[in-house]
Amino acid sequence: MRGQYMSVKIDFLRSFFESGKYADDKSLTGQIADLFPAIIYTCDIESRKLDYMNLQFTEYFGYPDEVIRHTPNAIYNLVHPDDVNLVKHELDKLYADDPDVDACTYESRLCGRDGNCRHFKTNGYVVRDADGRAASLLFIAQDITETLRSRQEADSLKKLSVETEELLQFGTWTLEVPGDTMTWTPGLCLLLGYPKEEAGAPVSKSVYFDHIVNGYRDGLNEIISQAMLAESGFDYEYVVQTRNGVRKTVFTKGKVVMNDQGTVEKILGITRDITAIRNFEKEQERSIRELNRSNKELEEFAYVASHDLQEPLRKISMFSERLKLKLGNALDREGELFIERVMVASANMRLLIDDLLEFSRINRSSHNFNLLALQTVIDQAIADLELKIEETGSTIRVSGTLPKVEAVPSEMKQLFNNLLSNAIKFRKNNAPAMVDIICSKLAREEKKAWQLPAERTFYKIDIRDQGIGFDEEYADKIFLIFQRLHGKTEYPGSGIGLAICKKIVDNHNGIIFAHSEPEKGATFTVILPEKQF
Template structure:
């Protein structure tokens, strides 16, 4: 409160200084005008009398006006209006003094009774009038400031006694509040003590439930304290033996004693205990796995204590071992499935090649000997064999996309897109498809898989284009925030690259938007449109491999769009 009163007094002093400052500015402005008048008078006296004595006030007024101008610039440094006015005043004064010099030189050379001399006199008079007007404006501005500052000063003078008495009253109130607060804090302290007792008991129960015990190493006294449950973890009754490191080591597994002793020695030396793992053997022969951790705490008296926690992690260790066994089994099964898928696909291709070879020979050599029905059957066999080859190729492609061990690379996505279009160049040319595409920034992706994604999505648009209408395919890119897209369920990244593939094809009913990503799922008759129902499943798998999302939107006879979200890392 004393600081507040001092601040108010300083504010009062400052208001006096501001009033004085305004007077100083006005004085300097009037001084400049006076010096300029002296210079004008000295010039006229010299012109009339030709006596150089009259030039002394002319030259001295120049120096004096410069000093006053510098003083004014310093006094009004925080006033933007006056600073601007000073710049204009400087220009006018310079012009005025320049005209004085020209007039003297002209009078000496051509005399005073000439038109040229009178023109210079009129120009000097006009400049001097402008100086007077500008100085009057500046003085008016200062007078306005003076009125404001006088009001503030008077207000400060009026408020000072009130502030002083208010400070005293508030100080008394604060003393009363302090007394009340201390009394209230005593009641709270009693309540906290009760809560502490409850918390202590709750901590003991928590140790039992979570199978951990606490210990404290008093560094300055070189002694330990063990919680009750730490004894229970060792299979002993609480506080059944002195809490020393030597007694504790008697329970440690023989193979772990040396390492634990080394960790304890290091803990005492470095006053720190990172996570350590060891085993203990209870008296009944049970082996338990322990994990321990300690952190140093220094109190206000510079007393050091290492607070530690020891946890029984036997169940975690056994679960981890079981999980490892299950993972090994799963990994082996995956390898067997992958091997089976690969071998089966390749083994299927051999008889299929023979079937297609014999079909080709029948077409070349025996087609004339076949009946009309035989030719029909032959064509159906040929179509079925081609479809089976396409199915095997797609299965192999899907098998490759299941492998997520490929490393992400910083990739030029525009180049990947061009490669995909080159793969489909024949179909694009045949259907006279038109493309529009945004520039796509580089991303961290698996290049081969992303190229396959682009091929499948563009190929899908080409396949399901309208009869007799050139396909128009647009590819747009934007960066979006995960929070702004409700479709992104549990996103792992804050921002995503959004790639949208839009076409003007036959589209589809929106109710099938999720079904089309299911393996072997088809919305159209295989006789109408070729395909195996695997292409979009491959797209879904590729996007999943990149921790992204893919969504489909469609409307019958109006086209379809696919939105791909890839993480921005």
């Protein structure tokens, strides 16, 4: 509508200039030309000089009237140097006075008084006198800078859209319901094995559905029909066969579009190639099954091996004890030492087997979580360690009130029992251990730092001692099974206790870590969720 209106105004101006009345700039028509939203000027064909310029011309270019009117070919002074040849080529057609050529249209940059150049679409017309001879040329130049910029932005967005579809392996389509015709984007063409240049051309709905593998075709048809009745969206996963015979798993999400009469006008859909995702998921499931099977076998092996070692170990301990009692007076000092070493080794072996069995049990935990008060768990752990605490003169202090969390009671008890026992064991020079238990709720920034869900509540429990500590470079190593930083004679143990702690915390979707410096104590930190997820 706007284009037709502009065409009428241009025809009116052309008729006005052909009448020869435009010399009177004060006429009503001249005033209309000044109000016209375009630069208007005329050029005498014989002299090649401009003989009329409207107000917009003067305001944009800013040349003095007497200079512009007396300069032949002044038109070319208005044009950007890079566009001059293009303009000359078009104007030469009009200057030739060919009866079959009386108009031209071209786009060029015109440079204004401020030195800036803008893009204009110029329509040039031959103005003839009463005898039909070409007398002058009429130019109407409309500023299209913003239109061109919008066009360039649209082209860039279209190119980006095509590249995005290709990168993410998806395409969109439109189904015209009354005619059952579809249009595809380049991404969908590539997905189905067609050249992307074929995008946008209407195709029958059957062309698309012929690519759907039997067993899925009816399902998609049914879902689309239901969506049309319900006037709702839909999604469907199915398998297609491309033009080249390659099978792909795709996922389509669609939307029904209604017209003003309340009937379905079209269906818009996005179809994405998810073959790689589904293949990865299948491979991952296979790997998980294989890993679970392997872990189960290892757990069973560790359990059976540890359990079966109990009996021969019991006999070694028993017969060593009997041998010592029976031959005690007959043995020399060296013999007594040998038997003593056998008994100590048996005790260490028994401790190791017990810890292995416990580690295996933790791995096979059924995770029966209950709401549990951590204060109660700490009290029980302290009670279990009462004799050791009294023997060493150690002190365990709890700061504040410990929260309630969803946990496995027996595992939580063992976790804190191991950590507190560890703090007492590694005290300085047999001095009393001073252990502080401090609890706080994690702030949002802390949860973000540990990549924990922001919407869930987590508690941090620090077990801080003043013992011998360790070098920070071993902070991760100490949680590995059988890893020890000290000799058995100096600090007895199996090297499994902290590995059990880590396994328990992992089972509770938590985090455990430690910070320490030699001779400056250690802090073991346990982060637990309030509720399991």
